[in-house]
Each structure stands twice: as structure tokens, then as C-alpha cells.
Amino acid sequence: MTAEGTSLVVERVARESYGRLVAWLAAHCGDLALAEDAMGDALSAALSTWPEQGVPSDPQAWLLTAARRRVIDRVRRQQTRDHGMDRLRQQAEEIQTSSLGGGLADRRLELLFVCAHPEIDAQIRTPLMLQTVLGLSAQRIGNAFLLSPTTLGQRLVRAKRRIQELGLSMELPAPKELQERLTFVLEAVYAAFGTHWDHQQQGTLDREALWLASLLATHLPQSAEAKGLYALILFCSARQEARRTSAGDFVPLHQQDTALWNHEQIATAEATVRQAAALRQPGPFQLEAAIQSVHAHRHVSGQTNHRAILTLYRGLARMAPSLGAHIGMAASFQQLGRASEDLEVLDQLPKERVVRHQPYWAVRAHLLRDAGQEELAQAAFGQAIALCSDPAVQRWLTTVRG
Amino acid sequence: MKVMMLIQESAEDFSARGSEGPAAQAYWQLWQDYSAAVNDKVVAGNILDHSDKAVTIRFEGGERQVQDGPYADSKEILGGYMIFEVETMDEALELASTCPCLPKGALELRPLVEMS
Numbered sequence: 001m002t003a004e005g006t007s008l009v010v011e012r013v014a015r016e017s018y019g020r021l022v023a024w025l026a027a028h029c030g031d032l033a034l035a036e037d038a039m040g041d042a043l044s045a046a047l048s049t050w051p052e053q054g055v056p057s058d059p060q061a062w063l064l065t066a067a068r069r070r071v072i073d074r075v076r077r078q079q080t081r082d083h084g085m086d087r088l089r090q091q092a093e094e095i096q097t098s099s100l101g102g103g104l105a106d107r108r109l110e111l112l113f114v115c116a117h118p119e120i121d122a123q124i125r126t127p128l129m130l131q132t133v134l135g136l137s138a139q140r141i142g143n144a145f146l147l148s149p150t151t152l153g154q155r156l157v158r159a160k161r162r163i164q165e166l167g168l169s170m171e172l173p174a175p176k177e178l179q180e181r182l183t184f185v186l187e188a189v190y191a192a193f194g195t196h197w198d199h200q201q202q203g204t205l206d207r208e209a210l211w212l213a214s215l216l217a218t219h220l221p222q223s224a225e226a227k228g229l230y231a232l233i234l235f236c237s238a239r240q241e242a243r244r245t246s247a248g249d250f251v252p253l254h255q256q257d258t259a260l261w262n263h264e265q266i267a268t269a270e271a272t273v274r275q276a277a278a279l280r281q282p283g284p285f286q287l288e289a290a291i292q293s294v295h296a297h298r299h300v301s302g303q304t305n306h307r308a309i310l311t312l313y314r315g316l317a318r319m320a321p322s323l324g325a326h327i328g329m330a331a332s333f334q335q336l337g338r339a340s341e342d343l344e345v346l347d348q349l350p351k352e353r354v355v356r357h358q359p360y361w362a363v364r365a366h367l368l369r370d371a372g373q374e375e376l377a378q379a380a381f382g383q384a385i386a387l388c389s390d391p392a393v394q395r396w397l398t399t400v401r402g
Numbered sequence: 403m404k405v406m407m408l409i410q411e412s413a414e415d416f417s418a419r420g421s422e423g424p425a426a427q428a429y430w431q432l433w434q435d436y437s438a439a440v441n442d443k444v445v446a447g448n449i450l451d452h453s454d455k456a457v458t459i460r461f462e463g464g465e466r467q468v469q470d471g472p473y474a475d476s477k478e479i480l481g482g483y484m485i486f487e488v489e490t491m492d493e494a495l496e497l498a499s500t501c502p503c504l505p506k507g508a509l510e511l512r513p514l515v516e517m518s
Contacts, residue, residue, distance in 0.1 A: 148495070356496075383439050385432070386435035386440075387500050388500060389499050389500050
């Protein structure tokens with residue numbers, strides 16, 4: 001096989017196995033940074049030996065063996081330098097004796113919960129998950145989250161040190177705590193799926209977020225909100241193809257050609273929403289998924305039920321007040337032709353939080369125009385255009401402003 | 403902290419500035435919108451004239467040399483700067499992320515040394 005062909009194989013294996021192996025190693029040696037280093041070494045060893053010796057029959061087992069050896073070496077070196085490190089010795093023994101028979105226990109879920117621990121800085125939870133569970137590079141994560149690679153690198157190192165200091169174990173928390181922590185886990189996964197960077201064709205994190213959400217929904221079958229998040233992300237990514245014309249122009253939701261939506265994904269999303277509802281634990285992600293479900297129904301009925309959407313946004317604003325919920329509410333008022341009520345909703349939002357929030361200005365501009373306040377509308381459009389980092393949306397807003 | 407944003411513009415953007423017509427108008431409109439949106443964080447800012455008008459002075463081999471044209475001969479042209487008053491570099495990056503020159507040019511962010 002050519003070096004190029006092999007590197008493709010390594011990439012595929014890395015994609016499929018990285019998080020699984022890192023989670024397993026970290027669970028056994030208790031050191032996330034060490035587990036990642038070891039996996040990195042194993043992958044580069046694979047890149048250098050597989051082109052000559054051929055791809056092993058079980059690439060994942062090969063990588064694990066290589067990474068395990070690396071962990072053991074490191075722990076031993078540490079021991080000779082520092083006698084009496086009982087914990088480290090135990091780890092080395094543990095990792096040496098832990099059997100691989102019957103496949104590899106999947107510890108990725110535990111790893112997600114460690115990354116979203118309340119003691120870990122909320123801002124770094126999502127990047128930490130993307131790096132440790134999916135193996136994304138700091139460069140790529142930095143591009144998406146608008147962070148310099150050095151800054152991000154330092155924060156990731158600090159977070160991993162914190163995990164070490166706190167001695168966080170790779171175990172799922174007890175049911176009560178699991179419920180609390182799950183909110184953080186779901187939020188961090190949702191943060192990876194943002195409109196913020198969906199225009200960066202070269203670096204969409206959407207697929208990764210969808211994958212993490214499906215992992216959570218599958219492994220936590222009793223959590224309605226995990227299903228809610230999975231359904232929400234499915235609905236949104238189902239519209240991917242319809243969001244741009246072939247020329248790359250932005251198409252707003254209400255003008256999208258529903259034939260371009262991925263109906264298989266929508267069907268899965270609908271089924272997931274129903275399963276979630278059957279568990280009778282309402283939550284914000286389920287409400288957001290329900291809103292998307294109403295939008296998706298346009299494919300069948302040819303129209304959008306804005307009254308239903310308004311009711312759902314109202315519920316959302318009550319249950320989990322967020323900028324998004326209030327702006328969504330205002331936008332539905334606009335669709336129903338109740339322009340004065342919608343402006344009221346927007347005026348109540350804290351100024352310092354909306355001043356650089358692009359959707360706020362876009363919705364506000366439309367509302368002001370409907371209310372006949374064209375001069376203010378022009379200024380609001382200007383603000384929305386300036387705060388927009390997606391050139392296609394910017395072009396669209398410029399056209400709408402007129 | 404104060405952070406300076408050095409605006410490296412593409413030759414294309416630069417030529418859009420001078421010409422009349424819709425392209426130039428659209429170009430300046432974007433800048434006007436952008437300045438309005440970040441205005442509360444800007445302490446200073448200026449637009450530089452075309453680099454054709456630059457004169458560079460330097461010492462080479464112990465001799466003073468005066469040349470027409472910019473110091474660095476690169477694809478991007480230093481087109482202007484803004485100085486932000488921000489809490490962190492993250493905040494400066496966020497302000498810079500919607501700058502209209504970004505689709506074609508590049509931005510360099512440099513913290514200013516605080517003089518006491």
C-alpha cells in the first residue's frame with residue numbers, strides 16, 4: 001500500500017478508535033494527558049510502520065498495544081525517578097493486567113462526563129471533549145471557537161491538570177449527580193453544533209456533534225433530554241443541503257426547498273422526539289426539537305404553524321430563559337403580524353448581552369421595518385450585517401436591507 | 403488592555419476603495435456598519451492611503467536609502483488600523499472576527515505595551 005493510502009487507513013482507524021482508546025487508557029491509568037500522548041505516539045508509530053509492514057488485521061488492537069506500552073514505559077520511568085509512588089505503580093499494573101478479551105469496554109461516555117465536570121471551566125468543556133473524545137487538533141478547535149492555538153492549548157493543559165488534581169475517576173456519576181452533570185454534557189455537545197461556524201466549509205463540527213449526541217442518546221436510553229438533543233441536531237443538520245443555493249447564497253429557513261431536506265434524518269429525529277416524550281421528563285432540548293419538528297412539517301403541509309412555534313418558544317423561555325428563546329419568541333410574533341408585542345419582548349432583553357448578538361439585530365431589523373420605523377430598521381440591519389461572520393448571510397442581509 | 407488590529411487588505415479590496423460605483427459603495431458601507439458595531443470598544447483608528455504613496459527609509463550597508471513604495475512587498479497591503487480597549491485577547495479576536503476585510507485579507511492583533 002502506498003504511504004498515502006496507509007495514512008488514509010490510519011486516519012480512518014484514528015477517527016473510529018481514538019476516543020474509545022483514549023477513554024479506555026485514561027480510565028485505566030487515571031491520567032488523561034498521558035493517555036492522549038500515548039495515543040498520539042501510537043498513531044505516529046502506525047504511520048511509520050504500516051506502509052512497510054502492512055496494515056495489521058486488527059488495527060485498533062495494534063494501536064492499543066502500542067499505546068499501552070508507551071503508558072507503561074512512562075509510568076516506570078516516573079517510578080525510578082520517584083520511589084514510593086504507589087498509585088502510579090498500581091496504574092502500571094492495572095494497565096498491564098487488564099484484559100482485552102471480549103472487546104474493549106467503551107468508556108467514551110465516562111470521558112464525556114469527566115470533561116463536563118462542574119470543576120472544569122465551562123468555556124473549555126466543549127473543546128476538551130472534541131480533543132479527547134474525537135481527537136480534533138487544537139488548531140481546528142481554535143478556528144471554530146475563535147481562540148489562538150496557544151491560548152487554547154494552555155487552557156486544555158490546565159483542564160487536564162485539574163482533572164488529575166481532583167482525581168476525577170472515569171466512572172459515570174451516581175444517578176442524582178448524573179442528572180445534574182448531564183445538562184453540562186448536553187450543553188457542551190450542543191455548543192459544538194453552532195451556527196457560529198457552520199459556514200466554514202473546511203471546518204464544520206456539525207458531524208462530530210451529531211455523532212456525540214447519538215452516542216449519548218444510545219447509551220443513556222432513560223434520558224429524555226439526551227434524545228431531545230440528538231433529535232434537535234438531526235433536524236438542523238437535515239437541512240444542510242437546503243441552506244445554500246448552488247451559487248453559495250444563503251437561503252433562510254422559510255424559503256428553503258423542502259425537497260432538499262434529508263428526510264431519512266428527519267424521520268429518525270421524529271421517532272427520537274416521540275421516544276423522548278414517552279419518558280415524560282420535559283426539558284429545553286426536547287422543546288427546541290419540537291420547534292424544529294413543526295418547521296419540518298412544512299414539507300407535508302406546505303405551511304408553517306407559527307402559533308404552535310410561539311407556544312413552544314413561550315414554554316422554552318419559561319423553562320430555560322435564554323437569548324435564543326426570547327428572540328425566537330419575537331420572531332414568531334412577527335410571523336403572526338403582532339409587531340408591537342415582539343418589539344416589547346426584545347426591549348426587555350439586557351442591553352449588554354444583545355449588543356453584539358447578531359440574531360438579535362437581524363430579528364429587530366425585520367420587526368422595526370414591519371412597524372414602519374424604516375430609519376431605525378436600516379441601522380439595525382447595519383448592526384446585524386457588521387456582526388455577521390458568514391459572507392453569504394451578510395450578502396443576504398444586505399439585499400434584504402435594500 | 404489595548405490591542406491594535408493591523409488591517410492587511412487584499413489588492414482587490416484596496417482598488418474597491420477608490421473607484422466609484424456600487425462595488426466601492428458596498429465596500430464602504432460594510433466598513434461603516436462594522437465601525438458602528440464595534441464603536442464602543444474602539445479608542446483609535448485610521449485608514450491609510452494607498453501604498454503607492456508610501457516612502458520607505460532605511461539603512462543598508464551603512465548608507466541611508468530612501469525608496470518609493472512600502473517596506474514589505476507582499477500581496478496584502480496595510481490598509482489601516484484600529485485600537486481596541488478590551489479585557490482579553492479573546493475579546494479582541496471576537497471583535498476582529500467580523501471585520502469586513504476578513505474574507506479576502508488578514509488581521510494581525512497585537513497588544514500594546516502599557517507605558518507607565
